[in-house]
Amino acid sequence: MPSLRDWAKALKRDTLALWLAARDHRTPLAAKLLAGGVAAYALSPIDLIPDFIPVLGLLDDLLVVPIGIWLVLKLIPAPLMEELRERAGKLAERPNSMVGLLLVLTIWFALAAAAGLYLIREV
Missing domain, CATH: 1.20.5 (Single alpha-helices involved in coiled-coils or other helix-helix interfaces)
Known part of the structure; x- marks a missing residue:
């Protein structure tokens, strides 16, 4: 069973992969638009529901981003997504x-x- 840390790392990688997908010419237009929106939402400091609202503030991050990623994964061809995930993993590993x-x-x-x-x- 994957740990929470592994899940968070995969979520970060997939968010970066979506950002790459939104800029890739091989990605279908609908997937580009949705991928760009999900990545922008995940990386933006502005939330639909502010984080200071108990439970709901964090719940939107825990639901909106994974559901958005899931929807985009349905629209992007699997081989392309694997390539984008690999590129995102390499980018995420760069030293700070x-x-x-x-x-x-x-x-x-x-x-x-x-x-x-x-x-x-x-x-």
Whole structure:
């Protein structure tokens, strides 16, 4: 029986595969539109039901995304989906760069500090 961690990893891989499917020219148009919508919903910080609403907030994520993935899987040819899953798995395994994160955060902090100093001097 697969563990929750394995299920979450597969869900993440399939969401990325849907994003790839939405951009692949071999994917049928209806599947492209649905795949793009499901992937955008899964990756978006905006939910149909906000997460702070007890039970319902998390339930929509647990139902909408898997049902959407299931529907898209019915529309995409199996060999194409396997290829997209393989590509998504390779993309998901790429290492995360802590140096890159620190660099981006430093740039944002410097820009915010410069904007703050500019506003202070103008007021």
